[in-house]
Structure formats: structure tokens, C-alpha cells
Amino acid sequence: MSANLSTYFFSHGCCSLSNSNYKNNKVDYSYKMNLNMRLLFLPSPRFLPAFCKTRQRNLSANHKRQRGKEPPSERIPIRAELQPIGGEETEPENSVINGVEMEHFVNHETNCKDEDDIMTDVEHIDGYNLGILSVSAVETNGNVEHTDEQIVNGLLLPAMTKALAINIDGGQELSNVQLEDMIGMIKNAERNILLLNQARVHALEDLRDILGEKETLQGEINTLEMRLAEADARIKVASEKKIHVELLEGQLKKLRNELIARGELELYENQNKLLNEEELLARDSYVHSLIKEVDTLRTENLALNDDIQALKSMISNVTDTDERVTKLEKESSLLESSVKELESKLLVSQQDSSKISTLKDEYQELWEKVEILQHSLDKATKQADQAILVIQQTQDLRNKVDKLEESLEEANVHKVSSEKMQQYNELMQQKIKLLEEHLQKSDQEIYSYVQLYQESLEEFQDTLNNLKEESKKRTTNGPVDVTWEFWSCLLLTIDGWVLEKKISNSDAKILRELVWKKDRRIRDAYTGCKEKNEREVISTFLRLTSSQASSGLHVIHIAAEMAPVAKVGGLGDVVTGLGKTLQKKGHLVEIVLPKYDCIQYDGIRDLRALDVTVESYFDGKLFQNKIWVGTVEGLPVYFIEPHHPNKFFWRGQYYGEHDDFKRFSYFSRAALELLLQAGKKPDIIHCHDWQTAFVAPLYWDLYAPKGLNSARICFTCHNFEYQGAASASELASCGLDAEQLNRPDRMQDNTSPGRVNPVKGAIVFSNIVTTVSPTYAQEVRTAEGGKGLHSTLNSHSRKFVGILNGIDTDAWNPATDNFLKVQYSANDMQGKADNKAAIRRQLGLSSADDQRPLVGCITRLVPQKGVHLIKHAIYRSLEMGGQFVLLGSSPVPHIQREFEGISNQFQSHEHVRLILKYDESLSHSIFAASDMFIIPSIFEPCGLTQMIAMRYGSVPIARKTGGLNDSVFDVDDEAIPLHIRNGFTFVTPDEQGINSALERAFNLYKNNKQSWKLLVQKDMNMDFSWDSSASKYEELYTESLSRARAAASST
Known part of the structure; x- marks a missing residue:
């Protein structure tokens, strides 16, 4: 049943189809006809053949089954000696054709041994063995070289064409003997193709035998399954008969009990002795026969189980055989495609050989043309040399003429200038006389002016002394012009001390006020303590604490974006632009952001983690939050990193997650917890869009009663298209009472009663509500533009206003923009x-x-x-x-x-x-x-x-x-x-x-x-710019705080 297909390979230098491993170098090739070539050019016109040895190796011995009736394996006869494509044997030397060395058309050069040991492996498959075209190992002294492209593309003809081109370039002719060798190579390739076709026919015959054996095994399996079903039926009948006998015995016991109750037991026993003995004998014989039959069935059942196990193993072997058959079919198709490809390449090589004869004539014609061109080039070179000499002589003459003309012009200029100088001297003498007269008059006037100047100088000196004294007084406690990064860094240091419980909230408030006013004393103290330890720095700062009057507002922005470190849309630009402008106006501005994993860290200066964690409530538990601080565009920024198992801000993006409602409600509460534990008393807490709209209800319901009650809440909605509505039950995660807030006058969504709307909640609970332009503020109060919130906005219209955003005129300035090829301005277009x-x-x-x-x-x-x-x-x-x-x-x-x-x-x-x-x-x-x-x-x-x-x-x-x-x-x-x-x-x-x-x-x-x-x-x-917009926000902040103070004083 099993058949071995010998491995065929082509050999000249080393030309092979391979799927096995090289013996020494272990180079793995696939069945995709990877072809390796090596050319050795010798003094003789013949090529070096390859000496081949074959050996067989059974690769599937572990899977073979023994069957008694299986016929002995037949082997396809192997041709031990294929004719090499290269022709006769020659000595393995490096050759030169007609005295000119030809380059090897391979990827790398290597020195080969005198003899290539090529081993071929034959895989044995259960029931069927198919020979595979392969070349096993090439033993070499150096590296193994392979060139797949050259043998495929024309069976050495392209390489010979290149060699011919080199010979023509040197003026040599191709040997006729080499052409005969090439024709012999082509004939040997045709013979090898015929052998491949015969091997393919034998493989198909073995494949048909395997399929027949598979059908026979399937019939045996079906017969055994039928016998197994019959045995199961007999066992079932025997069990039913046993149950029937047990029922009869139970009925006999019941009858006996009844006869005893009636007093007829003796009569019954006498009458039934004989009957019982006969029935017992009959029943014993019947039961005995049943027992024997059951034992027989059990033995048969065990035998059937053994047969079933054997069948299962046979089925698994048949399954393996199917897989191998499928694999062999694929390999057969690969062989067919390879044979067709070789046939096509053979046709191409035959066509190329017909073109070689025409190259000699073309070479002769080209050589004649080259000689003619060379003669013309020599003539042109001589003429060019003569022309260069003439040009040089002409250039020398022209230089001499130019020098003469320059000398003549200088002489003329000197003559004219001397005449003008005489006239000029005469005029100057006349002017000197007039000036002397004027000088006498002016001396008298100057003397009078000097007296007046001395008097005014004395008055100026007195005024200057007074100004210096005032300046000294001012500079003692006055503001210092230092960068905003410096003051922001100093402020973050003070807040870190508060969170770490190193200074009290009252001392921190005083130090913050000194920072707000850019006080010179705190600047000098900070710069003078750079080399001191933290304890000494804190003690130095505490000595500065005294009652100070705050001159600006303390504004804290809680937002999901900030340009340029976390920017998706215009929200980030607003937070940065508005914050920088308010800071320049003398207000203390701080930002609180989530610490996203995708944040742009390059835009953050002095980023560091505080040695403190802030705990915040969520989903009925307390979770820790790591606090980071740094400055962005000169603004102090706090980054909150939640230690929550859901990794809320480690998602690789800012928005678009399925749990955004939970992510940002968590952040809003953690931000307020940070302000509370840091002991901050801001005047304004400014939140933006639905992501931080939770701040307003959280502040009034939970944190104002805890002591964080100094601030007014300002909410800015940048686009009413996005409102973040969700199921009312999700609101409880951050600690808000969903039942109390899911009402029409609070956070209940106007279009879906079962949902809460964070934007609506912010409108209701905030003291100031703004949007990003006056026209848009009017549009959202209509049913079309309000996206369901128009009625709520109309109800709270007294605190709702539109303020046009600005742009960062420092970042967007064509006069300083480094992205531009050329900077420009309105005055230079x-x-x-x-x-x-x-x-x-x-x-x-x-x-x-x-x-x-x-x-x-x-x-x-x-x-x-x-x-x-x-x-x-x-x-x-x-x-x-x-x-x-x-x-x-x-x-x-x-x-x-x-x-x-x-x-x-x-x-x-x-x-x-x-x-x-x-x-x-x-x-x-x-x-x-x-x-x-x-x-x-x-x-x-x-x-x-x-x-x-x-x-x-x-x-x-x-x-x-x-x-x-x-x-x-x-x-x-x-x-x-x-x-x-x-x-x-x-x-x-x-x-x-x-x-x-x-x-x-x-x-x-x-x-x-x-x-x-x-x-x-x-x-x-x-x-x-943001100047006018920031002034409007400043006005809104101040009015809201004034109303709150007035209301507090009236109560």
C-alpha cells in the first residue's frame, strides 16, 4: 500500500528544488520552488557536475499500523544517476572565458569543496508515501550562497546573456562550445521534467488505493455498530424479564398474607406445595437460563467494547490518513504548478537562445560607430583647446582696456573736485564771519538761559529727592516683576505644605495673599532659602505671616481640558486663555485637571507628585487619589490621578468611553475633596461643560455644609449639543441623592423623566451661567437651538449671559509665528x-x-x-x-x-x-x-x-x-x-x-x-484678545460675590 517516491533534483553548480534542511547550515526552504544556483566558470567549456547520493528516512514510523492482509509496499524505481545539466566532468577550478573573468551571478561569493554531498529525505506516510522534491545538505568550507531568482528566470540563460554582454564590451566573441553545452543543459532539463510527470502519475495511483482502503474500513465500522446495537437490545430484554419475576414474587407474598388473615393458611399450603415445587423448579431453571444469557451478553458486551476501542483507534488513524491525503493533494498541486512553470521557463530560454546569434552583428556595428565617434571627439577636443586659448587672450586685452578707462575717470574726477573745493572754501569763509557775529549775540542769550537753568535744576533736584524717598518706601513692600511661572511654582509649594499638614490653613492664606500681590519680601525669602532644607524654608516663610488685605479674586477652574496639554476642542483654549488674562489682571487663578495617560507632558513645567493622597467617596467606598502639581503656560495646575480599579483616566483618550458619566462624576467629587482638604477658600469655582457640571450640585449639597462655602459657582456651557444625560440611578455613585435631584425643577432631563441631565443641574445650582457668544445665548433659548433645555434657560435667564471668547494672541501672531516661512505684520504685508x-x-x-x-x-x-x-x-x-x-x-x-x-x-x-x-x-x-x-x-x-x-x-x-x-x-x-x-x-x-x-x-x-x-x-x-472677555467675566464674578455678601449681611 505504501509507496516511496524518490527525490529528483537538478544539479549544475547546485541547482535545486528544496523543502528539507541543509545538513550543516540548517537553511529551511518551502515548497514554493525556491531555487538555488551556483556558477563556477572553468577553463574547459564544460561545467562542473554535482555528485549525488540518496538515502531514505522514514518520517512517519511512529504512526504506522500493522495489518495482516496488507500487501507489501511497492517502490517506484529510482534513477540513481540523472544526467547533469552541465554536461561532462571537469576539474573544479575557477575559469576565465576567452581571457576575461566573468562575475558570479549569485548573492554572495563562497569557496566550495571539490565534492558536494547532497542528501535526500523521503517521507513515509501511513498507507501512502509521496516523494517530495528536495535537496538536503550542501557541505561547504564557507557560507552557503543561494540565488533564487536566476535559475527560475530562464534556466541560466539570463546569466549567460550577461556574460555575453561583458564579452562584447571587451571586444570578445562567445565560444560555440559553450552554446552547445547550454543546449545539452536544456535537453537534460526536459528529461527531468518527464521523470517528474511519471512520479506524479504514481502518486495519483497510490492516492486512489488509499481512498479504497478508507471505504473498506468504513464498511467494517458500520457492521460493528450494528452488532453493538443488537447486543444493547438483548441486554434491555433480559433486564425487563428480571423485573417481571420480581413483580411475581411480590404478588405471591401479598396472597400469602391474605390467606393467613382468613385462617386458611394450612389448606393453602397443602394445596400449593406441589404447585410451588413445580413453579420453583420451572422458575429456577428459567432464572438459571437468564443468568447464563446475561453472563453471555456481558462477555459479548466486553468484547464489543474492546472492538469499539479498536475501531476508535482505527478511526483516528483514518482521520490522520485523511489529513495526510489532503496534505498530499496540496503537495501534488504544488508539483503540477512547478512543472508548468519550468515548462514556461524552458520556452523562454529557447526563445532567448535564438537572440544570441544576432548579438555578434550588433556588436560589430556598435564597435564601428564607437570608432567614428572617437575620431569626431578627438577633432572637437583640438578645436576646443584652440578656442580656449583665443578666449584667454581676448580676456587679457579686455582687462587692460578696463584699467586704462578707470585711470582716466579718476583723473577727471580729481580735476573737477579740486575746482569745487576752491569755491567751497570761499563760501565757508563768508559763513564764518556771519557765525562770529551771531556767536556774540548768542553768548549773551546763553548766559541768561544758564541762570534760569540753574534755578530750575535746583527745583528738579528737590523733586527728585522726594521721589527717591517715596520709591524706597514703595519698593520695601511693593510688587516685583517676576515671571508667572515663579509665582505659580511658589503657590504650589505653599499648597503642598498645607496638604501635607506642615503649615496651618490660616498661615497658608496669608502666604497666598503675599504671592497674589507679588510681595518682594516673599520673593526674597524664597530665593534666599534655595540651599536650605524644607524645615528652615517653612520657618522663614512663617515669619512673614501677618494680616494682609487681599486685593484680587481667587478663581479655581475645574475642567476636563486645558490647552496645550489636554486639548480636544475650544474648551481647552478658553480655560488657558481666560486663566492667563485673569492672572495678568492681578487675580489668583488655579486649574484642576484629570491626569490622563495621554496628556502632553512636554507642556508641563516642574511636574511633581505631592507626598499626600486625597481620599474621595464613590460607589459606597473611599478611594485614594494621587495629587500632581505643575505649571502650564504660567498657571498653577493640579492633576488628580485616581487609584480606582476601573482606571478612569488611563484609557488612551480623553472622551468617548462607555462610562464617561462615572469617570467625570468621580473627578468632580475628587476635585472638590482636594479643595476641602487643602484648606482653600476660593471666591469663584468655574466649571466647564457637562463633564464638570456635577460640581455645582455636589458643592451645595455636600461640601458647603462641610465648610467649603466661600465660593460662588460659575458654569460655562461651550456647546449645548452635548449634555451627558444618563440614567438617574448612576447619580448615586458620586454620593448625590438621585431621588431628590431627579425632579423637573432640578436635574431631571426635560425629554426623558427617567434620566438626569448634568448640564441642567449646573444651570439650576450655579450662581452664574454663561455660554461662548451673545448670539448663541439667544439661539439656545429657542426650542430649535436649546436641545431640550430652552425652558430651563428661560426660567434662569437672569443669571444667563453670552460672552464672546477670545484667542491667544501670543500663540497666534504672524509677526512671531515660528511655523511660518516668513513672519509679517499689518504694516509689512x-x-x-x-x-x-x-x-x-x-x-x-x-x-x-x-x-x-x-x-x-x-x-x-x-x-x-x-x-x-x-x-x-x-x-x-x-x-x-x-x-x-x-x-x-x-x-x-x-x-x-x-x-x-x-x-x-x-x-x-x-x-x-x-x-x-x-x-x-x-x-x-x-x-x-x-x-x-x-x-x-x-x-x-x-x-x-x-x-x-x-x-x-x-x-x-x-x-x-x-x-x-x-x-x-x-x-x-x-x-x-x-x-x-x-x-x-x-x-x-x-x-x-x-x-x-x-x-x-x-x-x-x-x-x-x-x-x-x-x-x-x-x-x-x-x-x-481675551482682555475684553476677561473683563466681562471679572465683572460677573464681582457682582455675584457682592450679592452674596449683601445677602449674608442682611441675615
Whole structure:
């Protein structure tokens, strides 16, 4: 049944198909016809053959089963000596063809032994053995080299073609003997292919025998299963008969008891003795026969069980055989593909051999042309040398002429200057006389002025002395101009001492007030204690404590974002921008953030962990929180790292988790716990968006009764689209009473009674409620814009106000922006043109027309931003002769795919480019390069891109909604004062609306350059800083605190 297929291999140098291991180097090859080649060129025209030995190794001996009736294994006859492709034997020497060395066409050079020992393994499979093309091991002195590509691609013909090319380059001709050797090699390859086909036929016959044996085994298995079923049935009948006999015995006992009760026992016994004896005999014989039959069945059952175990082992062997058959079928298909590939390569090699004869004639023609060109080159070289000599002579003459002309000009100039000097001397003498007369008069006037000066100098000296005395008094306790990073670091140090219980809350309050006022004494004390230990530093600071009057507000922002360390949207910019501006106005500003694992640590200075943990309540337990401190953009920041098993802020992203409600309700309570344990008494606690909206109800319900009661709560909602509503039961995790708060006048969601709305809770429980622009504040009080909260906002309208956000004018400043190729300002606009040219080169846009307007757009591609209008603006700008650049991506899959299609459409277009990702550096360049900037939002709470665009001299084209309506004013709207008209606006969110604004902008740009330039300069000079916005927040803070103090004093 089993058959062994001998291994065939081709040999010249070493040409093989291999799946086994090299004997020494253990190089593993697959069945994918990896071909190794090695060429040795010898002095003789013959090639070196390979000496082959074969051995057989049974790889499946552990799996073989013995069967008595199995016929003996048949083996396919093996040809011990295949004809080598290379031809006759020659000495193994390095050869030179016609005196020129040919390079080996292999990957690495190596020195081979005189004899290659090639071993072939044959795998034996149960019931069937298939020979596998392989080459086992090549014993070498050096490294094994292999080149798969060359033998596959043409059976040595490409290599011979390269050798022929080298011979032609040296002027030699190919030997006819080598061509004959190549033809012999091709014939030997054809013979080897025939042998492979015969081996494939034998393998298919063995495969059919295996399938027949498999069917026979399946029939035996079916017969044994039937016998097993019959035995089970007989055992079941015997058990039923045994149960019947037991029932009869029970009935006999019952009858006997009845006869005894009736007094008829003796008669019954006499009458039934004979009957009982007969029945007992009959029953004993019957029971005896049943017992024998049961024993017989048991023995048969045991025998059947043994047969079943044997069958199971046979079935497992059959399963292994199936797997092997499947493997062999795959290997057979691989062999077929390999044979076909060899046949195709053979045809290619035959075609290439016909081309070799034509190379001689081509070489002769090329050689003649080279000789002609060489002759022409010699003539041209001689002519060039002569021309160079002539040029050098001409240049020498020209230099001499130039020197003569310069000498003549110098002589003429000297002559003219001498005449002018004489005239000048005469005039100077006349002026000297006049000056002497004036000098006498002026001496008298100067004397009188000197007297007046001396009198005024004495008065000035007295005034100066007075000012110095006042200055000394002021500098003793006055503020010092030191960086905000210094004061923030000092403040964080004081707070760390409080949390670590090293100083009292009252002392900390006094020291904080000294920091607020930038007192010189605390600055000097801090700098003078750098080399002292902490105990000495604390004692030095405590000596400074005395009653001080606070001059500013203490504001603490609790937020989920802060630019640039944890930024997703505009919220992070607001926290940083507003905080820095309030700090510059003399207020103490602190920030509390979660410590995300994805936070940008490069933006944090002096980050360190405090030697204290803050415990906060959640889900009925107390969890520890590690507190980190550092400064960001000069602001002191506290980072809370929860030690909670759910790892709330170690998720690799800021938002978008399934348990965001729990994550941020936990953070809100932990932040308030930090303020309580640190002994802080802030004036304002400012929370932002739904993530920290929990602060308002937590503060009034839980922490004000504990003593943290000095602050007013300010809540800012940056986008009412996101409200964080969740099931009311989840509110209990952070310690709030869900039953009390899930009411229509508190936190119950207006559209779903079973859910609570954090934003609604913040509106109800906060003292101040703001949003990011006045227009948006009006829009959210309508049913369409309020997203379900319009009724709540209208009920609390007295404390609700819209304040337009600002931008960080330090970060967004074209005069200092390091991302730009060229910095520029409103007074020097050339840099804007240079940046426009640079972005065109960077993105591959056409620079043929410098005056072609460039329209920019930087946005998230979401429906809120008017993506259908952005798409229309691309095509419309192109139609009107403009260029368009879009930077942004979409979290909505179908929108992203749609814009990827548009990007592919314009991939090689000279006027349109779409970059579907966010790139900070590229965004700065687009703001600086664009002439117009389009913002067609369906709704926009505030928007910052229009302000940044104007800061960089890009005129905005925006829809009148939200913050866009409060910052972009149409140049053609006569109802608006002229000095604040700064862009082009439209109302209806459709193609007609955006077309009208685009057409007016293009018309002004192309037809009135001067007006356009004035408009750009006006936009760049407009003030969109945080100063005015921060002043409005400052006013709201102060009014709220005044009302609270008035209410407290009246009670």
C-alpha cells in the first residue's frame, strides 16, 4: 500500500528544488520552488557536475499500523544517476572565458569543496508515501550562497546573456562550445521534467488505493455498530424479564398474607406445595437460563467494547490518513504548478537562445560607430583647446582696456573736485564771519538761559529727592516683576505644605495673599532659602505671616481640558486663555485637571507628585487619589490621578468611553475633596461643560455644609449639543441623592423623566451661567437651538449671559509665528505673499498666476460645520478662478469616505488640495497663505478660526450664526459702522447663500486691490484678545460675590 517516491533534483553548480534542511547550515526552504544556483566558470567549456547520493528516512514510523492482509509496499524505481545539466566532468577550478573573468551571478561569493554531498529525505506516510522534491545538505568550507531568482528566470540563460554582454564590451566573441553545452543543459532539463510527470502519475495511483482502503474500513465500522446495537437490545430484554419475576414474587407474598388473615393458611399450603415445587423448579431453571444469557451478553458486551476501542483507534488513524491525503493533494498541486512553470521557463530560454546569434552583428556595428565617434571627439577636443586659448587672450586685452578707462575717470574726477573745493572754501569763509557775529549775540542769550537753568535744576533736584524717598518706601513692600511661572511654582509649594499638614490653613492664606500681590519680601525669602532644607524654608516663610488685605479674586477652574496639554476642542483654549488674562489682571487663578495617560507632558513645567493622597467617596467606598502639581503656560495646575480599579483616566483618550458619566462624576467629587482638604477658600469655582457640571450640585449639597462655602459657582456651557444625560440611578455613585435631584425643577432631563441631565443641574445650582457668544445665548433659548433645555434657560435667564471668547494672541501672531516661512505684520504685508508662494510649492499647487485668490478652510468635517456647503465651495471657487485648500478630518465614516473620494478626484489638480487630517504646523501656514477663509457652519457656538484668520490677514466668509454673527460683519452692510466691517456673510445655509458671499469676495479681490489691502490690514489690527472677555467675566464674578455678601449681611 505504501509507496516511496524518490527525490529528483537538478544539479549544475547546485541547482535545486528544496523543502528539507541543509545538513550543516540548517537553511529551511518551502515548497514554493525556491531555487538555488551556483556558477563556477572553468577553463574547459564544460561545467562542473554535482555528485549525488540518496538515502531514505522514514518520517512517519511512529504512526504506522500493522495489518495482516496488507500487501507489501511497492517502490517506484529510482534513477540513481540523472544526467547533469552541465554536461561532462571537469576539474573544479575557477575559469576565465576567452581571457576575461566573468562575475558570479549569485548573492554572495563562497569557496566550495571539490565534492558536494547532497542528501535526500523521503517521507513515509501511513498507507501512502509521496516523494517530495528536495535537496538536503550542501557541505561547504564557507557560507552557503543561494540565488533564487536566476535559475527560475530562464534556466541560466539570463546569466549567460550577461556574460555575453561583458564579452562584447571587451571586444570578445562567445565560444560555440559553450552554446552547445547550454543546449545539452536544456535537453537534460526536459528529461527531468518527464521523470517528474511519471512520479506524479504514481502518486495519483497510490492516492486512489488509499481512498479504497478508507471505504473498506468504513464498511467494517458500520457492521460493528450494528452488532453493538443488537447486543444493547438483548441486554434491555433480559433486564425487563428480571423485573417481571420480581413483580411475581411480590404478588405471591401479598396472597400469602391474605390467606393467613382468613385462617386458611394450612389448606393453602397443602394445596400449593406441589404447585410451588413445580413453579420453583420451572422458575429456577428459567432464572438459571437468564443468568447464563446475561453472563453471555456481558462477555459479548466486553468484547464489543474492546472492538469499539479498536475501531476508535482505527478511526483516528483514518482521520490522520485523511489529513495526510489532503496534505498530499496540496503537495501534488504544488508539483503540477512547478512543472508548468519550468515548462514556461524552458520556452523562454529557447526563445532567448535564438537572440544570441544576432548579438555578434550588433556588436560589430556598435564597435564601428564607437570608432567614428572617437575620431569626431578627438577633432572637437583640438578645436576646443584652440578656442580656449583665443578666449584667454581676448580676456587679457579686455582687462587692460578696463584699467586704462578707470585711470582716466579718476583723473577727471580729481580735476573737477579740486575746482569745487576752491569755491567751497570761499563760501565757508563768508559763513564764518556771519557765525562770529551771531556767536556774540548768542553768548549773551546763553548766559541768561544758564541762570534760569540753574534755578530750575535746583527745583528738579528737590523733586527728585522726594521721589527717591517715596520709591524706597514703595519698593520695601511693593510688587516685583517676576515671571508667572515663579509665582505659580511658589503657590504650589505653599499648597503642598498645607496638604501635607506642615503649615496651618490660616498661615497658608496669608502666604497666598503675599504671592497674589507679588510681595518682594516673599520673593526674597524664597530665593534666599534655595540651599536650605524644607524645615528652615517653612520657618522663614512663617515669619512673614501677618494680616494682609487681599486685593484680587481667587478663581479655581475645574475642567476636563486645558490647552496645550489636554486639548480636544475650544474648551481647552478658553480655560488657558481666560486663566492667563485673569492672572495678568492681578487675580489668583488655579486649574484642576484629570491626569490622563495621554496628556502632553512636554507642556508641563516642574511636574511633581505631592507626598499626600486625597481620599474621595464613590460607589459606597473611599478611594485614594494621587495629587500632581505643575505649571502650564504660567498657571498653577493640579492633576488628580485616581487609584480606582476601573482606571478612569488611563484609557488612551480623553472622551468617548462607555462610562464617561462615572469617570467625570468621580473627578468632580475628587476635585472638590482636594479643595476641602487643602484648606482653600476660593471666591469663584468655574466649571466647564457637562463633564464638570456635577460640581455645582455636589458643592451645595455636600461640601458647603462641610465648610467649603466661600465660593460662588460659575458654569460655562461651550456647546449645548452635548449634555451627558444618563440614567438617574448612576447619580448615586458620586454620593448625590438621585431621588431628590431627579425632579423637573432640578436635574431631571426635560425629554426623558427617567434620566438626569448634568448640564441642567449646573444651570439650576450655579450662581452664574454663561455660554461662548451673545448670539448663541439667544439661539439656545429657542426650542430649535436649546436641545431640550430652552425652558430651563428661560426660567434662569437672569443669571444667563453670552460672552464672546477670545484667542491667544501670543500663540497666534504672524509677526512671531515660528511655523511660518516668513513672519509679517499689518504694516509689512510682503511676508503674506511669500507664505502663499511657499504653501503652493509645499502642496504642489500652480504658481503661474500670483494674483489667483487662495481660499482656505480648516475644520472638523461634521454636519454642524456645513460639510455640504464646504463641498460646494470647492467647486465654486474653482469655477471663479480661485484655488482651494482644505485641512480637516471627520469622525463620521460616510463623510470621511465622501471627502476621500473628492481628494482622490483632485489628487493631481493644480488648483485644489484636500488634506484629510489635522496638522498643527500646516494649519498656521494655511492661515498665513490664504486670501479668504470660509466658515459655512449650520450653527456655531463661538468659533475661533474666523478670529485667527483675520489675525493672519485672511478675510472670513461666514454664515450669520452664533459666534460668527458676533465677530464677522459684512463689508456691504451699511447698518454696521464702517470701522468694524471685516468680512462677507450670508444667512441661508444653501448654495445660493454661499455663492453670493463668494462672488462678492472674489469681485472685490480682483477688481479693487487697494480696497482689499485696506480690508486685510483692518482685519489684522482688530482686537480679538481675551482682555475684553476677561473683563466681562471679572465683572460677573464681582457682582455675584457682592450679592452674596449683601445677602449674608442682611441675615
